[in-house]
Amino acid sequence: MEATSRPPDGPFGLLAELTYECPLHCPYCSNPLALADYREELTTAQWRRVLAEAAELGVLQLHLSGGEPLRRRDLVEIVHRAAERGLYTNLITSALGLSPRRAEQLRAAGLDHVQISVQADDPALSDRLAGTPSFERKTAAARLVKELGWPLTLNVVLHRHNIDRIDRVLALAEKLAADRVELANTQYYGWAWRNRRELLPSTDQLRRAEAVVRAARERLKGRMEIIYVLPDYHGRYPKPCMGGWGRRQLTVVPNGDVLPCPAAHALPLPRASVHEHSLAWIWERSPLFTRFRGTAWMPEPCRSCDRRELDFGGCRCQAFQLTGDAARTDPVCHLSPDHGIVVEAVRAAEEAVRADEGAVRADDDAVLPRGGVLTPRPHPSRPA
Amino acid sequence: MRTVSDTDRPRLAPHARMAFDPARERHVLLAPEAVAVLGGSGSAVLGLCDGERTVAEIVAELHRRYDHVSDDEVRLFLARLAAKRYVEVSDGSDE
Numbered sequence: 281m282e283a284t285s286r287p288p289d290g291p292f293g294l295l296a297e298l299t300y301e302c303p304l305h306c307p308y309c310s311n312p313l314a315l316a317d318y319r320e321e322l323t324t325a326q327w328r329r330v331l332a333e334a335a336e337l338g339v340l341q342l343h344l345s346g347g348e349p350l351r352r353r354d355l356v357e358i359v360h361r362a363a364e365r366g367l368y369t370n371l372i373t374s375a376l377g378l379s380p381r382r383a384e385q386l387r388a389a390g391l392d393h394v395q396i397s398v399q400a401d402d403p404a405l406s407d408r409l410a411g412t413p414s415f416e417r418k419t420a421a422a423r424l425v426k427e428l429g430w431p432l433t434l435n436v437v438l439h440r441h442n443i444d445r446i447d448r449v450l451a452l453a454e455k456l457a458a459d460r461v462e463l464a465n466t467q468y469y470g471w472a473w474r475n476r477r478e479l480l481p482s483t484d485q486l487r488r489a490e491a492v493v494r495a496a497r498e499r500l501k502g503r504m505e506i507i508y509v510l511p512d513y514h515g516r517y518p519k520p521c522m523g524g525w526g527r528r529q530l531t532v533v534p535n536g537d538v539l540p541c542p543a544a545h546a547l548p549l550p551r552a553s554v555h556e557h558s559l560a561w562i563w564e565r566s567p568l569f570t571r572f573r574g575t576a577w578m579p580e581p582c583r584s585c586d587r588r589e590l591d592f593g594g595c596r597c598q599a600f601q602l603t604g605d606a607a608r609t610d611p612v613c614h615l616s617p618d619h620g621i622v623v624e625a626v627r628a629a630e631e632a633v634r635a636d637e638g639a640v641r642a643d644d645d646a647v648l649p650r651g652g653v654l655t656p657r658p659h660p661s662r663p664a
Numbered sequence: 665m666r667t668v669s670d671t672d673r674p675r676l677a678p679h680a681r682m683a684f685d686p687a688r689e690r691h692v693l694l695a696p697e698a699v700a701v702l703g704g705s706g707s708a709v710l711g712l713c714d715g716e717r718t719v720a721e722i723v724a725e726l727h728r729r730y731d732h733v734s735d736d737e738v739r740l741f742l743a744r745l746a747a748k749r750y751v752e753v754s755d756g757s758d759e
């Protein structure tokens with residue numbers, strides 16, 4: 281009599297990163313630095329094949345993301361095909377390009393759920409973080425989503441420059457009648473990695489944020505669901521990345537590469553591509569998906585650790601990013617021999633926040649870093 | 665967690681959907697960012713949540729169909745799904 285999951289026998293979710301084109305410039309963007317390498321995008325027909333193969337493999341949820349998925353002219357068609365296959369479809373969007381007409385077409389095509397990102401509760405700060413005027417259009421789109429009867433999730437990526445404002449972000453979410461709010465601490469991949477020094481919050485900031493979230497959850501129980509994605513740099517243990525490597529989800533990126541984790545673009549393993557193989561082969565047989573599946577690949581201290589089935593040794597991409605070796609224990613874990621790298625990053629963040637707080641108050645309106653510089657994520661350079 | 669009462673009339677929330685998953689040969693409940701693979705009894709209960717039947721009627725119907733039905737488990741199951749807002753309950757008085 282319970283809603284339990286059976287042991288994994290196929291992926292449940294497909295993250296389809298349709299394009300890395302995006303009108304925004306979020307400095308915390310997790311898209312890869314080499315954006316131009318992904319310009320040759322899959323065609324509509326190729327996506328149709330990918331969706332069919334995914335459904336056969338057991339995928340039940342399709343997350344349409346990017347970049348900005350609305351940049352794909354064939355988005356309505358892709359949603360339609362996915363709905364035909366019975367997939368539950370989520371659109372993860374900046375909302376730029378969600379006109380009433382497009383929204384109605386997506387609704388008619390069977391889109392199930394819309395997630396809109398905002399950068400902060402304050403229009404000026406949100407626009408500055410996004411690198412383009414966008415806040416007003418986002419809130420208008422959020423209202424449109426509710427008018428059309430969709431469930432609405434508001435996504436906010438948290439970092440040093442907005443994490444002190446969670447109470448106001450939640451007030452905005454209430455005003456927009458969001459059904460869910462996802463407060464996700466930045467994951468340091470891609471452009472976020474490039475900007476880590478300027479984005480990483482202090483331990484104090486996180487402690488305050490968690491208290492606000494706890495109180496809000498109590499207050500909003502049954503009305504609005506609050507998802508808080510923990511910051512793993514500050515924890516003792518790493519996150520159970522992707523619920524296990526090649527275990528629950530797969531990602532297809534704009535050029536047709538298939539990844540076990542949306543941050544795995546640069547791992548030194550043979551590429552897996554829908555141009556060369558079926559999704560089933562990639563899931564079951566490719567070195568990229570099998571290399572870190574399960575626990576047999578683990579080194580110490582994970583190999584003999586009680587938590588190895590809980591967190592799977594953490595994130596492979598993070599281990600690779602921080603140590604140059606994807607097969608090491610995630611340095612976020614306090615048991616990792618490389619943990620000092622993370623401790624040092626957090627220490628530097630404490631210092632930077634203290635310096636900032638001395639000058640401008642972090643909760644001033646539209647405050648952006650004074651000391652360092654955030655590198656905006658650029659547009660993928662386009663061929664002439 | 666709010667408990668369900670016998671007069672409640674549960675139904676699937678508009679943004680949730682029950683489907684049969686041919687790959688796993690099980691019923692599943694789909695909602696924003698959530699997949700639950702249902703056991704046979706779970707799908708039987710949800711299949712009866714049409715917004716018309718009361719909880720008491722659902723339990724009675726389950727007893728007609730199956731030998732071993734725990735009324736408490738059915739109520740707990742529905743309360744859990746209601747807490748996650750996959751199921752909505754109205755008892756005719758507050759909606």
Ligand code: SF4
Pocket residue numbers: 302303304305306308309310311346347348374397657
């Ligand atoms: S720039 Fe911002 S909106 Fe665009 S893909 Fe990156 S995080 Fe998303």
Ligand code: SF4
Pocket residue numbers: 517518581582583585586587588589591592593594609610613614615616
């Ligand atoms: S040693 Fe490995 S398995 Fe154990 S808690 Fe750390 S990362 Fe997880």
